[in-house]
Amino acid sequence: MREQRKQALLPKLRFPEFREAGEWEEKLLGAVCDMQAGKFVSASEILDKPAKEHYPCFGGNGLRGYTKSFNQSGRYSLIGRQGALCGNVNLVEGNFYATEHAVVTTTKLGIRTDWLFYNLCLLNLNRFATGQAQPGLSIDVLEKVNCAVPKDEKEQQKIADCLSSIDELVTLETQKLDTLKTHKKGLMQQLFPAEGETLPKLRFPEFRDARKWEERELGPLTTKVGSGITPMGGDKNYKTKGRPFVRSQNVGWGELILNDVAFIDEETHQSFDSTEIKVSDVLLNITGASIGRSAVADSRIAGGNVNQHVCIIRVKQDKLSPTLLNHFLISERGQKQIDSFQAGGNRQGLNFAQIWSFVVPLPPTEHEQRRVADCLTSLDELITAQTQKLAALKAHKKGLMQQLFPSVGGVDGEAGRGGRPVVDGAQG
Template identity: 50%
Template sequence: MSNKVGKRLLPALRFPEFRDAPAWKSKTVKELCDLKAGQFVSGADINEKPEQNLHPCYGGNGLRGYTRTFTHEGIYPLIGRQGALCGNVRQAIGRFHATEHAVVVSPKQETNVDWLFHLLVTLNLNRFATGQAQPGLSVEVIEKVPSAAPLPMEQRKIAACLSSLDDLIAAQAKKIEALKAHKKGLMQQLFPVEGETLPKLRFPEFRDAGEWDKKQIGDLKPFVTSGSRGWAAYYANQGSLFVRITNLTRESIYLDLTDTKFVKLLQEASEGVRTQLKEFDVLISITADIGIIGYVDASVPSPAYINQHIALVRFDASQVCSKFVSYFLVSERSQRLFRASTDNGTKAGMSLIVVQKIQVVLPSISEQQKIADCLATLDDLITAQTQKLTALKTHKKGLMQQLFPSVGGVPEGQGGFPSVGGVAGEA
């Protein structure tokens, strides 16, 4: 495939030692590597968890589990060729089993395997998938995808740069996982285990404060309600925030507002008065995925409302620290009770009566606040480190767009698609 007249195939960003090097050469994926689907393995032979003498098993959507057999040993990019995530690219290292729904990529002699992996990611292969119910991507189509390659020395330089970024991203992800593990362990010590009224770990000023009090939520005289089914009439493109189960997460007690919906209420709508959120409210999912907890802090826009799948619990702030209760309800002790106390039936659900029967164990209001502040500080640290991880991933994505030139073209028999990679340089 020839370049356009007057153009040279160049990335937007090039390392200094290669600025006078030859332009990249147009190539199809087939010219850079060999592609071959893996081998069938029975689902009965795939373990969910890793064990000694088992090897990772990759299918169309990534890691399927672990098997005693392996089809390859070494470093290979893998392309998922069937399933919702077909076109996904990952790097397999060591011994692994690739199923028939994964394509194993073997670089040709002048192709650096690590550079090839990053190149395949930039090609966004999912856009070439066909089929609706079960998307698929054939080897023949992948082979015809247009691409480009520099000399091997420049490939190695690009691969080393991006691999070092991958190392930073992996280290940052491990740091976050370590913080989450620390928080989980701390919560197990800060809250009494089931059947007890004293925690294993207590702040010095409360070590002589006595046992915690067992209560049902209803004993604390809170306001408890949930949304109704009539909200569809008020949906709007803009207006007041409408909180749904998707805004609750098991990762944090704070609401996730990245995907928001809005409602516009009439002034006389009584539903708005009853279900409007206030700061310090505790939210509990009561249908489908039961027991996801949310805490309404000052960052939640006002007014905001809830749908029928969420219970709202509002405590007297002079008697109960709502943030403490939120953390208590996400503890493993409480989550076990959620699972055990859900209403029977074909569809999982929890009534407001059952919500009021949920058991909590409370120390004094000052100790509640101390524990809540401690865990909130950890949450803030996890959030900050997660933002750093996101920034690293965004930086890598932008860098890849500049390190790989834009390549136009369409595999034979396929529809058109936008150019992928970076911006082509002028001659």
Template identity: 30%
Template sequence: MSDSGWSATSWGDIATLKYGKSLRDYKEGRGQTEVFGTNGPVGWTDSGPLAIGPRPIVGRKGAYRGVHLARGPFWVIDTAYWLKPGPALDPTWAYYKLLTLDINGMDSGSAIPSLAKAQFEGVPLDLPPMREQRRIAYVLSAFDELIETNRRIAEAALEVGRASFSQLAARSLDLAKLSDVTTKIGSGATPRGGKDVYQEEGTSFIRSQNVYDGQFSYDGLARISDGAADALSGVAVLSGDVLVNITGESVARTALVPNRALPARVSQHVAIIRADAAVLDYRFLMLALLSAPIKGHLNGLSTAGATRRALTKAHLGETRIPMPPLAEQRRVSRVLEAIGELGDELADLTRTRDELLPLLMSGQVRVSEDVAVA
């Protein structure tokens, strides 16, 4: 044990990485049990849970393997693991510690990028005493609770917008193909060198993990150099662009790019849809893509005849959306202005938490013993 009271151990000595299990009946919306995959939440099920949170979720398969925290009853599908802590490990502290690891740099060498259980369990770990773990988790959780509150308010504003869209769409007889009312539909690309070119500062590189329905997540937002960004100039993101996930478990998730994230490029798993401002309001476009009929249509296309869910440029371009007069579109979408303001607050909170995270987890900054935790 060091002078700081922290002890040297390994993940395998204090926790067990458990495999997820396949599940077919999960769905969008709410249910009794939240379902997680390699990129995070993928839906809900009314089936019983694998376990009760808080428990960290660790991605197992895919080029991007995320770390998330299940706070209540949860299920993990077979593309991810969940971490069962031993008595010396606080599960919420473990989640924050996992965020400091390069999970995607741990690769089994198989054809599909994946995390090997044995490799992970051998990773060394400096472990604080339990009470200090809980104090650290308390401080970081306070930031995440503020972030979550802002997200819930943004979700409420989004629901108002979706309801208003549905009412307007019910009265609108005019439909238009997206290819006729947009100036760009196209997916991104991977920078030369892949994740090895990611850096602390630079142009945003938006991946599917950043795109949620109606919300942009700054968690894990990658940055690339000016040179790498110039090489991807053809997939530059502009203010007002709508982003749609087009592959994998999160297919059809849709959000607006926030101005705070610009300049930006997108990965091959995300499509840019750019509204023709003369006929289509970009916020109305997002509401259209989030509406139940159109989202259901896109989800259906993504599974047709494919082993992996995917949407193509043709799928998106042929999709039809209601086209009321532009003034009516703007009236309906005005409520989404509040989401943009909340997004700025979320960006500030997320940045502060991310700057504090490695300092706390390394012991460079210590939480006062006066902080009361259970």
């Protein structure tokens, strides 16, 4: 048992100069840092726009706004206490204010703030939240969470510098992704005519002398506009394999999100034959918070079905490119048209008659349709590639963190009685 404990407190990956430095020490977070809850900040104190004398105000879910007063200055780790991001950790520098929904940590002697930040991130603190209606983290519980600490502060510095360099790469690649998305958004506004106009601001050279664009009602350009239903019994009928069952969360802004796609069996599929997906169907979310998101169906979901929150728009491809339609629907002008059907701007839902009545600007030839669609699709491919690159970098960082920090009791995800992790021998 003692040998297992020693192995648990040695990281799997260690920098050469520290390989003979011995095992790390197991400590409670309360021995590593002091913790203090922030103070209540009223809505009237939060300012919409930052000014020179204003400071960021952090709550449990991140930045809330700006306030004229502040209670901290320096570099600290903040832990969210309640809300959707309970247990979330942020590294904050400079002057700031923390609300009662955040815990401010102050490192003790021999502990580096940036190293502690990465350690806290790895601990998955949300596991220790207590309560039913709105689970939250108490300082008493946090102080009893176990962590491992290297004896040499220089090793802390080395680990923090390594992970910080990866964070810098993540920031850079995120900026590249945001730039691509911004470029595409601006290009879409130029490749489609503005409302009330018949010519786009930007047109490919070979079409500059071509006829004007026309506005067409979507209905006559389709062979199908309809959605599906959810099987009786709801998600109890979902399978791990079978026919793909596409829900609103699987339809993104111009892309399919299939990491959590559900499946239904063949018998259920046969009862939903009128909602079978075909390649090149345009899928549009028509209810809920994700209303207006759309994507084009491909071979991964062809032969599957949609539920009642997703509408299948099947176009006459000799009249309208499904890819062009998809790009238009998620464009600023397309979204404005979708919003116009929502009473009071609540975005409650779209019916088939409204979808049928969508007005779509179309170039005079199929060739120009394809050129516009292909141009935007090529940008989508760049965005997808950059997204994958960013995801791989984040996965690399996560794996590296797991190797640079050894596991300690209560950190590896094992749960005690009642399914909650054990903290220092007691239930969390």
